Amino acid sequence: MLSDILVYGLMNGAVYAMLAVGFSLIFGAARIINLAHTAFFMLAAYAVFYLGFSMALHPVIAIPLAILIVVLVGVFVYYVFMEPIREHETAVLIITVAVALVFQEVILIVFGGHYRGVSNIVSGYVSPMGIRISYQYLLTMGVVSFSLLAVWLVLMKTRLGVAIRSSAQDREIANLMGMNVARIAAATMAISVALAAIAGVMVAPLYTLEPHMWLDPLVLVLAIVILGGLGSIKGSFIGALILAFIEVIVVFTMPGGAFLKVAIALAIMLVILVVRPEGLYGVYLEGER
Amino acid sequence: MAVIQMALRYIRKEILVLPTRVIAVLFVLTLLLLPFLTQDMYILRILAIAAIFAIFAASWDLLSGFVGQISFGHALFFGVAAYTTALLNLRLGWSPVITIPLGALVAVLVGLLVGIPCLRLKGPYLGLATLAFPIMLMGIIFVFPGFFGGELGISGITRLAALRIHEYYLAVGLMLVLCFIMWKITDSKIGIIFHAIREDEIAVRASGINTIKFKLLAFCLSGFFAGIAGGLFTHFLRIAGPSMLAVLMSFQAIIWTIFGGIATIYGAVAGVFILYPTLEILRAAAEYRMLIFALIVLLVLRVMPEGITTFIRDKLERECPRCKVRNAFNRKEFRVCYSNMHG
Numbered sequence: 001m002l003s004d005i006l007v008y009g010l011m012n013g014a015v016y017a018m019l020a021v022g023f024s025l026i027f028g029a030a031r032i033i034n035l036a037h038t039a040f041f042m043l044a045a046y047a048v049f050y051l052g053f054s055m056a057l058h059p060v061i062a063i064p065l066a067i068l069i070v071v072l073v074g075v076f077v078y079y080v081f082m083e084p085i086r087e088h089e090t091a092v093l094i095i096t097v098a099v100a101l102v103f104q105e106v107i108l109i110v111f112g113g114h115y116r117g118v119s120n121i122v123s124g125y126v127s128p129m130g131i132r133i134s135y136q137y138l139l140t141m142g143v144v145s146f147s148l149l150a151v152w153l154v155l156m157k158t159r160l161g162v163a164i165r166s167s168a169q170d171r172e173i174a175n176l177m178g179m180n181v182a183r184i185a186a187a188t189m190a191i192s193v194a195l196a197a198i199a200g201v202m203v204a205p206l207y208t209l210e211p212h213m214w215l216d217p218l219v220l221v222l223a224i225v226i227l228g229g230l231g232s233i234k235g236s237f238i239g240a241l242i243l244a245f246i247e248v249i250v251v252f253t254m255p256g257g258a259f260l261k262v263a264i265a266l267a268i269m270l271v272i273l274v275v276r277p278e279g280l281y282g283v284y285l286e287g288e289r
Numbered sequence: 290m291a292v293i294q295m296a297l298r299y300i301r302k303e304i305l306v307l308p309t310r311v312i313a314v315l316f317v318l319t320l321l322l323l324p325f326l327t328q329d330m331y332i333l334r335i336l337a338i339a340a341i342f343a344i345f346a347a348s349w350d351l352l353s354g355f356v357g358q359i360s361f362g363h364a365l366f367f368g369v370a371a372y373t374t375a376l377l378n379l380r381l382g383w384s385p386v387i388t389i390p391l392g393a394l395v396a397v398l399v400g401l402l403v404g405i406p407c408l409r410l411k412g413p414y415l416g417l418a419t420l421a422f423p424i425m426l427m428g429i430i431f432v433f434p435g436f437f438g439g440e441l442g443i444s445g446i447t448r449l450a451a452l453r454i455h456e457y458y459l460a461v462g463l464m465l466v467l468c469f470i471m472w473k474i475t476d477s478k479i480g481i482i483f484h485a486i487r488e489d490e491i492a493v494r495a496s497g498i499n500t501i502k503f504k505l506l507a508f509c510l511s512g513f514f515a516g517i518a519g520g521l522f523t524h525f526l527r528i529a530g531p532s533m534l535a536v537l538m539s540f541q542a543i544i545w546t547i548f549g550g551i552a553t554i555y556g557a558v559a560g561v562f563i564l565y566p567t568l569e570i571l572r573a574a575a576e577y578r579m580l581i582f583a584l585i586v587l588l589v590l591r592v593m594p595e596g597i598t599t600f601i602r603d604k605l606e607r608e609c610p611r612c613k614v615r616n617a618f619n620r621k622e623f624r625v626c627y628s629n630m631h632g
Contacts, residue, residue, distance in 0.1 A: 081591055091595070094548065094586065094590055095591065102584060215536065226417045230414065263427070263429070269421060273406075273410060
């Protein structure tokens with residue numbers, strides 16, 4: 001059981017980290033609470049299902065194509081629906097909900113409400129010390145670590161990364177320094193959606209695909225970014241691991257755990273929030289108007 | 290005679306001068322007189338549910354729109370009151386006259402319980418923390434299916450009133466009264482403090498006002514009105530189920546209010562009375578129903594990001610820059626200070 005907890009905890013933690021870091025990035029750079037974030041994740045999983053099975057493309061083509069399509073959709077949504085009404089934060093919030101609903105309904109109409117599965121990209125498993133780990137898990141964790149490392153490098157070492165971080169700190173001043181904040185936000189949206197899409201295509205073989213699969217991860221991603229501190233990449237990463245392990249431990253050790261897993265994860269988030277209102281690594285929003 | 294003359298004068302001077310007031314009066318009259326035109330059960334049912342949801346949406350607007358304490362878990366108050374009402378009615382056999390106020394009181398207590406730990410949280414942190422409460426409660430409900438009815442909920446509750454038309458008038462009447470009270474609250478001195486807390490909490494605290502007291506008051510008031518809506522809804526549908534605590538229920542209130550116009554109260558009512566019947570009419574579109582609904586919300590908010598009532602109000606009326614009194618758009622001069630409107 002301990003080994004199961006370790007494997008599933010790391011696995012879920014990696015996926016949640018991908019989603020939470022993306023969510024955190026776009027909140028930081030554009031102050032958008034993107035409730036459609038996990039809908040992009042779902043869209044990517046379905047895109048890989050469609051390209052890989054209905055069109056019978058090889059995974060090497062289907063996966064990058066699926067990610068590209070989802071990123072293009074994300075940037076389109078940002079430019080058409082979010083950028084023009086950016087000052088009306090509540091309207092943007094509801095627009096993201098509406099976008100998620102549109103994705104859900106389009107998928108429901110095109111693919112129907114059946115549960116769908118995607119077969120593994122790689123088959124087989126290794127069993128070091130008697131723990132059975134399939135290659136799909138190893139591949140997913142490898143891709144996730146690589147993507148998170150790449151995002152971290154982009155943020156820390158490139159001009160774009162400096163621009164994103166500075167507009168996250170103070171959008172107005174960044175604008176006054178001559179940065180095109182709208183374009184930076186669009187680039188951030190692209191990175192954030194790409195992270196969600198990569199997570200989506202990687203877990204498509206591990207999860208069951210259905211049109212409401214975006215709701216449960218959304219609640220957890222929100223809890224994670226709040227726990228870790230809004231806008232903090234490190235916080236999102238650590239928060240994802242904490243909540244993923246809590247979830248897995250509850251499921252494996254408690255009776256009725258499947259009903260309680262989200263409730264207990266959220267209760268722990270609340271306890272941490274009461275002690276530290278800005279999350280583990282968040283910046284305190286006191287001065288923000 | 291004199292009374293009638295005064296009444297006519299009042300109508301002419303205070304209502305007919307402003308197009309939005311005419312619309313509001315027409316809306317209230319239509320709601321009250323509709324049963325004389327049609328006795329269709331279906332239409333009355335839809336409008337009664339819309340009225341109950343309007344109380345719910347307006348209570349969200351009171352807390353989140355006015356005080357700025359954005360809550361993503363407003364279904365908590367609705368659901369707690371619904372379950373309390375249902376259990377009191379079913380287990381103890383009390384009538385709706387007692388169960389609905391008691392449900393609302395429990396919702397107020399829950400409001401305090403949620404409000405106290407959330408006082409330190411701000412902005413998105415508060416919103417996402419409140420999101421957690423109804424989900425946690427839902428977990429508890431699923432773990433004790435014997436007492437709370439589990440996934441099926443509690444059914445077999447007595448009706449709100451014996452006749453559908455009585456239920457309709459009860460729902461619509463309470464909606465009009467409660468929303469009027471909420472609107473008056475936001476217009477009172479307390480309302481001004483609420484506004485100020487949203488705009489700049491530190492400045493309010495620096496002015497010697499106990500913001501904690503007012504924030505808790507807002508949580509309680511909002512919980513009370515949402516609780517009444519929850520109780521009414523339970524007795525109307527005669528079931529209390531876990532869907533009343535779902536994330537979707539909380540977000541429905543937010544979608545309606547922001548669609549109608551946030552921080553107005555009447556915007557929340559308008560949002561519900563536009564969107565809820567629309568969703569029912571769209572049943573004709575079968576599987577495209579939710580897609581069309583989502584697209585309507587998306588496109589309307591894209592064009593009118595401040596909400597539909599605020600958008601229409603600003604098109605129909607202009608505020609005088611000098612005397613701050615609203616005027617119909619087609620006037621030549623402002624109605625109080627008589628300065629030229631286009632000069």
